Amino acid sequence: MEGLTLSDAEQKYYSDLFSYCDIESTKKVAANGRVLELFRAAQLPNDVVLQIMELCGATRLGYFGRSQFYIALKLVAVAQSGFPLRVESINTVKDLPLPRFIASKNEQESRHAASYSSDSENQGSYSGVIPPPPGRGQVKKGSVSHDAVQPRTSADQQEPASPVVSPQQSPPASPHTWRKHSRHPSGGNSERPLAGPGPFWSPFGEAQSGSSAGDAVWSGHSPPPPQENWVSFADTPPTSTLLPMHPASVQDQTTVRTVASATTANEIRRQSSSYDDPWKITDEQRQYYVNQFKTIQPDLNGFIPGSAAKEFFTKSKLPILELSHIWELSDFDKDGALTLDEFCAAFHLVVARKNGYDLPEKLPESLMPKLIDLEDSADVGDQTGEVGYSGSPAEAPPSKSPSMPSLNQTWPEMNQSSEDTAIVHPVPIRMTPSKIHMQEMELKRTGNDHTNPTSPLLVKPSDLSEENKINSSVKFASGNTVADGYSSSDSFTSDPEQIGNNVTRQRSHSGTSPDNPAPPPPPPRPQPSHSRSSSLDMNRTFAVTTGQQQAGVVAHPPAVPPRPQPSQAPGPVVHRPVDADSLITHTSTSPQQIPEQPNFADFSQFEVFAASNVNEEQEDEAEKHPEVLPVEKASDPASSLRVAKTDSKSEEKTAASAPANVSKGTTPLAPPPKPVRRRLKSEDELRPEVDEHTQKTGVLAGVLTSQPPLPRSVGKDKKAIQASIRRNKEANTVLARLNSELQQQLKDVLEERISLEVQLEQLRPFSHL
Amino acid sequence: MAVCVAVIAKENYPLYIRSVPTENELKFHYMVHTSLDVVDEKISAMGKALVDQRELYLGLLYPTEDYKVYGYVTNSKVKFVMVVDSSNPALRDNEIRSMFRKLHNSYTDVMCNPFYNPGDRIQSRAFDSMVTSMMIQVC
Numbered sequence: 086m087e088g089l090t091l092s093d094a095e096q097k098y099y100s101d102l103f104s105y106c107d108i109e110s111t112k113k114v115a116a117n118g119r120v121l122e123l124f125r126a127a128q129l130p131n132d133v134v135l136q137i138m139e140l141c142g143a144t145r146l147g148y149f150g151r152s153q154f155y156i157a158l159k160l161v162a163v164a165q166s167g168f169p170l171r172v173e174s175i176n177t178v179k180d181l182p183l184p185r186f187i188a189s190k191n192e193q194e195s196r197h198a199a200s201y202s203s204d205s206e207n208q209g210s211y212s213g214v215i216p217p218p219p220g221r222g223q224v225k226k227g228s229v230s231h232d233a234v235q236p237r238t239s240a241d242q243q244e245p246a247s248p249v250v251s252p253q254q255s256p257p258a259s260p261h262t263w264r265k266h267s268r269h270p271s272g273g274n275s276e277r278p279l280a281g282p283g284p285f286w287s288p289f290g291e292a293q294s295g296s297s298a299g300d301a302v303w304s305g306h307s308p309p310p311p312q313e314n315w316v317s318f319a320d321t322p323p324t325s326t327l328l329p330m331h332p333a334s335v336q337d338q339t340t341v342r343t344v345a346s347a348t349t350a351n352e353i354r355r356q357s358s359s360y361d362d363p364w365k366i367t368d369e370q371r372q373y374y375v376n377q378f379k380t381i382q383p384d385l386n387g388f389i390p391g392s393a394a395k396e397f398f399t400k401s402k403l404p405i406l407e408l409s410h411i412w413e414l415s416d417f418d419k420d421g422a423l424t425l426d427e428f429c430a431a432f433h434l435v436v437a438r439k440n441g442y443d444l445p446e447k448l449p450e451s452l453m454p455k456l457i458d459l460e461d462s463a464d465v466g467d468q469t470g471e472v473g474y475s476g477s478p479a480e481a482p483p484s485k486s487p488s489m490p491s492l493n494q495t496w497p498e499m500n501q502s503s504e505d506t507a508i509v510h511p512v513p514i515r516m517t518p519s520k521i522h523m524q525e526m527e528l529k530r531t532g533n534d535h536t537n538p539t540s541p542l543l544v545k546p547s548d549l550s551e552e553n554k555i556n557s558s559v560k561f562a563s564g565n566t567v568a569d570g571y572s573s574s575d576s577f578t579s580d581p582e583q584i585g586n587n588v589t590r591q592r593s594h595s596g597t598s599p600d601n602p603a604p605p606p607p608p609p610r611p612q613p614s615h616s617r618s619s620s621l622d623m624n625r626t627f628a629v630t631t632g633q634q635q636a637g638v639v640a641h642p643p644a645v646p647p648r649p650q651p652s653q654a655p656g657p658v659v660h661r662p663v664d665a666d667s668l669i670t671h672t673s674t675s676p677q678q679i680p681e682q683p684n685f686a687d688f689s690q691f692e693v694f695a696a697s698n699v700n701e702e703q704e705d706e707a708e709k710h711p712e713v714l715p716v717e718k719a720s721d722p723a724s725s726l727r728v729a730k731t732d733s734k735s736e737e738k739t740a741a742s743a744p745a746n747v748s749k750g751t752t753p754l755a756p757p758p759k760p761v762r763r764r765l766k767s768e769d770e771l772r773p774e775v776d777e778h779t780q781k782t783g784v785l786a787g788v789l790t791s792q793p794p795l796p797r798s799v800g801k802d803k804k805a806i807q808a809s810i811r812r813n814k815e816a817n818t819v820l821a822r823l824n825s826e827l828q829q830q831l832k833d834v835l836e837e838r839i840s841l842e843v844q845l846e847q848l849r850p851f852s853h854l
Numbered sequence: 855m856a857v858c859v860a861v862i863a864k865e866n867y868p869l870y871i872r873s874v875p876t877e878n879e880l881k882f883h884y885m886v887h888t889s890l891d892v893v894d895e896k897i898s899a900m901g902k903a904l905v906d907q908r909e910l911y912l913g914l915l916y917p918t919e920d921y922k923v924y925g926y927v928t929n930s931k932v933k934f935v936m937v938v939d940s941s942n943p944a945l946r947d948n949e950i951r952s953m954f955r956k957l958h959n960s961y962t963d964v965m966c967n968p969f970y971n972p973g974d975r976i977q978s979r980a981f982d983s984m985v986t987s988m989m990i991q992v993c
Binding site: 391392394395398405406408409410412413416419420421446 | 962963966967968969970977978979980983
């Protein structure tokens with residue numbers, strides 16, 4: 086859009102009208118409402134109005150930004166004067182009268198028109214330097230009227246802090262509109278979802294409500310009017326003056342740059358840029374930033390290294406501490422270099438800071454690098470429309486975006502806690518750009534450390550809080566046993582935590598009882614401790630498993646995988662021996678100890694169910710094994726391996742069940758979780774067993790190429806694995822249900838216990854008699 | 855949970871030290887200072903040949919009746935020292951590790967800032983907020 090030259094009076098008038106129309110203070114005015122009313126009041130034929138709207142670009146944008154509005158008003162004036170409507174006419178037609186709007190409010194506007202033209206000469210007398218004040222509003226406000234006062238020529242040498250308190254000049258008539266403005270913005274301010282300017286919007290809201298009452302003493306009070314006016318002007322001046330201000334600091338740079346900055350500054354001046362929130366970058370600003378970027382780094386897709394950026398921004402003469410903070414905010418991926426987007430954000434923040442804005446604590450959304458080529462950016466369409474450079478941000482980061490996903494993986498590895506990533510954190514989710522950046526900031530951090538507090542993420546907080554709650558619950562529950570468990574299993578810290586978290590997470594998900602996430606009372610203690618111990622068991626079993634696996638692979642590659650055993654071992658009720666594998670009968674003894682615990686009527690059903698799952702799996706395996714076994718001459722050593730493994734497992738089972746039996750006498754609470762854990766363990770064991778089995782069958786396939794049954798076995802293998810996965814999932818859901826039931830039982834038992842204790846207390850006095 | 859967090863440079867001067875505001879914060883400073891000896895001892899005990907395998911997390915440096923002091927040292931000999939309250943029995947080793955991990959991450963971010971000169975005091979707001987979150991955790 087070409088520049089729009091407005092006279093002082095026009096400037097005031099237009100801005101006044103704009104703020105009048107901008108009832109929501111969003112700095113963009115929808116085409117309906119007051120704008121239409123206004124245009125109708127201009128008494129122009131409808132098609133002319135439409136033409137005006139089209140010319141000013143509102144139809145393109147869908148709304149009236151400040152510049153569009155001003156152009157529209159100018160065109161109205163052109164039309165009213167009888168000149169043909171053309172885009173060039175807004176600048177070429179000289180001495181246009183102000184557009185006349187004949188409506189209910191027209192007296193005010195005409196009054197304004199008169200007053201503005203009369204006031205234009207008064208403006209000059211008030212140009213003074215008022216120190217930036219209590220509000221940045223002063224600065225903002227000042228810059229607009231500053232624009233009006235100063236001719237557009239001296240772009241480079243103006244200081245930002247020269248707010249002209251022009252509203253003081255406005256005649257008594259203006260308070261009407263000002264009051265309206267003040268009320269509206271104060272209402273609008275509270276609604277604004279601004280991250281950065283949020284803090285200082287509210288003071289202005291308060292200021293307005295206070296000042297709206299003092300309309301009568303308008304001219305007498307200097308603070309209220311400027312604030313109100315600032316609010317009603319609200320937006321742009323920062324952008325309009327931001328640009329020229331920075332050139333002041335880069336005077337020692339190349340002449341080309343200063344010329345460019347001067348021209349762009351002039352453009353800005355002429356055309357009051359429109360933006361929704363103070364942190365949005367306008368097209369002109371963006372162009373300027375891009376040009377500056379090019380002077381440092383010709384490749385727009387490249388990076389500016391930290392040292393170059395440091396030199397560049399140091400020229401802005403901001404204190405190092407603030408520059409450091411700006412860097413922290415703008416270097417989104419924390420790589421010590423700035424992309425185009427990051428550079429623009431940093432530049433914008435520097436400019437804002439120089440104009441008196443406080444730096445936000447977090448990067449405002451509009452400044453975040455727009456990585457829209459990542460998936461699921463649903464809102465990007467809107468944002469790209471508003472930020473004129475939508476094209477380039479899309480391409481600028483493509484060089485980075487491939488690295489972004491890799492960042493997500495490399496960061497976890499950089500933090501020596503890669504083992505935590507699998508469980509503790511949810512999958513990195515790419516969503517809207519704002520979420521993307523938050524995501525990346527999160528993921529960059531500990532790469533899924535569940536206790537990461539550094540970024541209050543949209544998605545993460547729920548998980549974080551859940552994790553925290555889980556951890557807290559675990560902490561509450563864990564007593565000395567846990568501490569010992571951890572100290573002893575220091576090398577297994579990742580696994581127990583992983584499994585424990587998995588377990589706890591499962592528990593929290595499945596638990597219908599509300600106490601699960603954070604059980605303050607001590608009674609829930611046994612469960613997490615069981616989880617700990619069981620997870621330690623799992624480590625042992627894993628060690629055994631891996632040991633077995635290695636032995637099997639090394640000694641006898643074609644050895645039959647010991648799959649049936651572990652599936653049998655946890656299967657507490659193995660009633661169906663598999664024909665091909667006589668070893669399974671060994672395992673059938675150990676699980677039978679478990680059903681002896683009387684509290685688990687429910688559990689036995691579950692066991693049957695699980696056993697049926699398991700047995701079905703075994704039958705699949707069994708079918709394969711007879712095929713393989715006859716071929717294998719090494720079956721004996723394999724079977725011996727399996728026996729050893731089974732024995733170790735049965736030992737573990739006995740060991741596990743023994744303390745369970747013992748504890749059963751002491752606390753009825755202890756046993757319930759144990760079979761659950763064992764079940765879990767079995768499921769987990771089954772999975773590695775499945776993997777192991779697939780490995781073995783793969784090896785088998787490799788070795789016994791001449792065997793026709795092999796392709797069949799591989800195919801069946803896949804099916805078997807899928808079937809087992811399905812069954813495992815079903816088992817999981819059953820487990821979860823069981824868990825909730827057990828929780829309920831636990832609570833009931835606890836209540837009974839409490840009531841019993843109370844009775845005991847009551848009866849105790851009598852015992853002395 | 856952490857009562858005091860300190861980042862000590864290679865030359866054993868503090869880059870950052872922050873405590874929960876209580877009376878007599880100086881005692882925390884003193885504890886951190888004395889813990890440096892223990893840190894050095896642990897580092898040297900690992901042996902020079904094992905410098906690659908040396909784990910960054912040093913563990914409990916020494917306990918007192920009220921507090922426990924944990925240590926962590928980076929490969930550039932920057933030390934993180936954390937003093938925690940002993941009264942919290944459920945503070946697990948893993949959590950301490952994760953807290954140090956976060957510290958380390960934030961520290962690297964501070965390092966990446968070109969406006970930060972290594973050896974300066976750390977004045978990053980992000981770092982501060984991270985430490986604050988560690989010190990005011992829900993127990």
